[in-house]
Amino acid sequence: MAKITMREAISQALWEEMERDSSVFILGEEVGVWGGTYAVTKGFYDHFGGERVRDTPIAEAAIVGAAIGAAMTGLRPVAELMTINFAFSAMDHIVNEAAKLHYMFGGQFLLPLVIRTVGGGGRQLGATHSQTPDAIFAHFPGLKVVAPGTPEDAKGLLKSAIRTQDPVLFIEHATLYQTRGEVPDGDYTTPIGRSKVQRPGRDVTLVTYSKMLEISNKAADQLSKEGIEVEIVDLRSLRPLDMGPVLESFKRTNRAVIVEEGWRSFGVGSEIASRLYEEAFDYVDAPIQRVAQKEVPLPYNRTLEQMALPQVEDVIRAVKEVV
Amino acid sequence: MEKDEYLDLYHQMVLIRLVEEAAAQLYQQGKIGGFLHLYIGQEAVSTGLISARKPQDRVITAYRDHGVAINCGLPANQVIAELLGKATGVSKGKGGSMHMADVSKNYWGGHAIVGAHMPIATGLALGDQYQKNDAVTICMFGDGASNIGYFHEALNLSKVWKLPMVWVCENNQYGMGTAVDRASAVSEIRQKAEGYCIPNECVDGMDVLKVRQAAEEAIAFVRSGNGPFFLEIETYRFRGHSMGDPERYRKPEEVRKWQENDPIGIYHRTLVDQGLASEAELDHLEEKAEAETAAAVQFAENSPEPEPEALFEHIYVEG
Numbered sequence: 001m002a003k004i005t006m007r008e009a010i011s012q013a014l015w016e017e018m019e020r021d022s023s024v025f026i027l028g029e030e031v032g033v034w035g036g037t038y039a040v041t042k043g044f045y046d047h048f049g050g051e052r053v054r055d056t057p058i059a060e061a062a063i064v065g066a067a068i069g070a071a072m073t074g075l076r077p078v079a080e081l082m083t084i085n086f087a088f089s090a091m092d093h094i095v096n097e098a099a100k101l102h103y104m105f106g107g108q109f110l111l112p113l114v115i116r117t118v119g120g121g122g123r124q125l126g127a128t129h130s131q132t133p134d135a136i137f138a139h140f141p142g143l144k145v146v147a148p149g150t151p152e153d154a155k156g157l158l159k160s161a162i163r164t165q166d167p168v169l170f171i172e173h174a175t176l177y178q179t180r181g182e183v184p185d186g187d188y189t190t191p192i193g194r195s196k197v198q199r200p201g202r203d204v205t206l207v208t209y210s211k212m213l214e215i216s217n218k219a220a221d222q223l224s225k226e227g228i229e230v231e232i233v234d235l236r237s238l239r240p241l242d243m244g245p246v247l248e249s250f251k252r253t254n255r256a257v258i259v260e261e262g263w264r265s266f267g268v269g270s271e272i273a274s275r276l277y278e279e280a281f282d283y284v285d286a287p288i289q290r291v292a293q294k295e296v297p298l299p300y301n302r303t304l305e306q307m308a309l310p311q312v313e314d315v316i317r318a319v320k321e322v323v
Numbered sequence: 324m325e326k327d328e329y330l331d332l333y334h335q336m337v338l339i340r341l342v343e344e345a346a347a348q349l350y351q352q353g354k355i356g357g358f359l360h361l362y363i364g365q366e367a368v369s370t371g372l373i374s375a376r377k378p379q380d381r382v383i384t385a386y387r388d389h390g391v392a393i394n395c396g397l398p399a400n401q402v403i404a405e406l407l408g409k410a411t412g413v414s415k416g417k418g419g420s421m422h423m424a425d426v427s428k429n430y431w432g433g434h435a436i437v438g439a440h441m442p443i444a445t446g447l448a449l450g451d452q453y454q455k456n457d458a459v460t461i462c463m464f465g466d467g468a469s470n471i472g473y474f475h476e477a478l479n480l481s482k483v484w485k486l487p488m489v490w491v492c493e494n495n496q497y498g499m500g501t502a503v504d505r506a507s508a509v510s511e512i513r514q515k516a517e518g519y520c521i522p523n524e525c526v527d528g529m530d531v532l533k534v535r536q537a538a539e540e541a542i543a544f545v546r547s548g549n550g551p552f553f554l555e556i557e558t559y560r561f562r563g564h565s566m567g568d569p570e571r572y573r574k575p576e577e578v579r580k581w582q583e584n585d586p587i588g589i590y591h592r593t594l595v596d597q598g599l600a601s602e603a604e605l606d607h608l609e610e611k612a613e614a615e616t617a618a619a620v621q622f623a624e625n626s627p628e629p630e631p632e633a634l635f636e637h638i639y640v641e642g
Contacts, residue, residue, distance in 0.1 A: 105418055
């Protein structure tokens with residue numbers, strides 16, 4: 001085990017997969033000569049060359065479209081969209097093409113492609129550059145949507161994403177790149193579509209993923225001092241969604257809080273809460289709580305932005321509502 | 324070209340015409356759902372174009388795709404079965420009129436979002452370039468697609484990366500019901516290719532031999548490693564945009580004028596006048612195509628519906 005950053009974990013996964021399989025290549029804006037906007041692909045261009053680390057024009061539809069076509073010919077492209085906010089410029093190719101081509105042509109086309117992108121707020125980038133629209137993408141059958149919260153999961157899940165035959169949207173969080181964590185040595189993969197208990201606890205089931213795992217852990221530390229033990233289930237993948245560990249935990253605690261960074265309406269929390277009510281209604285001892293972003297476009301001003309984003313205190317308050 | 328090849332082109336064009344006429348009938352009988360875009364009038368374009376490709380060359384097109392499917396070698400059986408949504412259809416009844424593909428024939432669809440298949444086509448060509456395959460990607464699209472962003476992103480990328488592909492604009496004069504000069508700032512679509520320094524040519528799309536010759540030259544140019552080429556092929560659809568078209572945007576005289584230039588009629592006269600085929604030989608080919616179409620309709624009608632389990636098949640390969 002080594003303690004590395006999220007950035008290093010993602011970078012290692014890409015590097016090792018490119019060394020392992022010559023059909024894996026990267027394309028996107030500033031992935032090559034620049035070394036990646038978030039420095040994830042630093043050093044790749046010099047080592048793998050411009051054919052495999054391809055700088056593209058600022059043209060998101062072309063980036064994702066070209067990745068789809070290349071995947072159809074048997075390659076394993078990893079397309080990088082600089083931020084998830086720019087994915088809207090490639091929305092058609094993500095949801096109308098990548099998510100559907102395998103099904104719509106009776107299974108003829110395989111689309112082993114990964115779209116790596118970066119979401120999340122908290123960096124004072126203003127409303128157009130700070131969104132967490134993960135739930136939108138998770139709406140579409142045919143697409144896999146992965147959003148890791150730890151370096152270990154990021155490395156293992158990205159390797160799985162590159163190796164699977166299905167299209168994967170891999171959402172990294174802009175403020176997690178420096179987060180450090182233990183990562184197993186050597187080659188390993190983490191299965192897509194498996195939730196995981198990241199912290200055991202007896203009193204409340206807290207369901208979360210990505211950046212909100214960090215916030216939730218901090219809240220759980222404080223609550224623990226007050227004698228409230230929170231069990232944190234990390235979804236890791238939004239589609240396929242694994243409710244197994246969530247239900248198992250909820251049937252023990254009978255109380256749940258869902259913490260997500262995106263907006264509350266039609267969000268991840270809505271989905272998880274509905275499923276708990278549908279599948280475990282008899283176990284409900286308190287109304288399920290949701291912690292989410294305020295329903296505003298994120299403002300630039302630091303204080304206002306932090307007011308809109310879920311905070312540790314919001315999580316603590318929600319947990320206390322249900323115990 | 325050998326004589327057999329001349330005759331084969333004629334057979335393909337007639338077969339497309341008859342399959343499309345049969346499709347129109349089936350649609351009117353309520354046996355085909357959704358949209359139905361017929362290729363009638365444009366047969367010379369894809370017939371000439373695709374006859375010039377080698378087996379390793381990929382073809383990808385938009386939603387007016389039944390004729391292209393037949394030119395790529397798909398049996399009429401599978402085309403009509405797909406129109407009827409049957410399990411024996413080329414996309415197993417899950418794609419329908421606008422989504423036909425057959426990877427075994429190097430036919431990559433059949434795509435229904437205008438222009439969206441153009442970036443995908445760059446990816447197909449990139450796949451061949453990356454793997455050093457001696458293959459060219461032929462990407463067909465309509466004049467209407469030249470106004471959407473995907474067109475521009477894709478053309479630009481193809482030139483920047485010198486991708487082995489032939490862009491083929493089928494200019495049938497209307498994007499749905501809007502005439503080219505009402506929607507495009509330039510009336511010659513090839514001028515847009517000019518803007519990206521992509522060599523280009525304009526071709527008479529009612530003459531299958533002219534299309535074939537231009538396509539042969541374009542494909543050879545691209546195969547030699549020169550990067551993309553752009554063909555604008557002038558053509559006309561004799562029927563409406565789709566089956567539900569009131570055709571308020573064009574006058575019957577205009578349609579009649581183009582119909583006098585029927586690509587099948589033109590080619591018929593060429594073959595006879597140049598002594599390449601006799602009337603009897605062409606009659607025979609027409610009868611053959613009629614029999615094939617009738618058999619294909621019967622095959623499709625007698626084919627089974629997809630099993631209910633098919634609903635959940637092919638969403639993912641794994642998990």
